[in-house]
Amino acid sequence: MIATGIFILLFLTLLAMRSKRRWPAVVLFLISMAAIVFLLAHHATDQLNLSF
Numbered sequence: 001m002i003a004t005g006i007f008i009l010l011f012l013t014l015l016a017m018r019s020k021r022r023w024p025a026v027v028l029f030l031i032s033m034a035a036i037v038f039l040l041a042h043h044a045t046d047q048l049n050l051s052f
Helices: 002-017 023-044
Strands: none
Touching: 002 023
């Protein structure tokens, strides 16, 4: 679900880049990057339930 949200944010960023104003694209890009970093940190710190 989160990955879908990130994809939508990146798509909206691409659409915002086509406008004449730059600040919406920059804001959407920063929000997207924060979501990607949060997702990476969540998965990197997740414990693996392995039993050998």
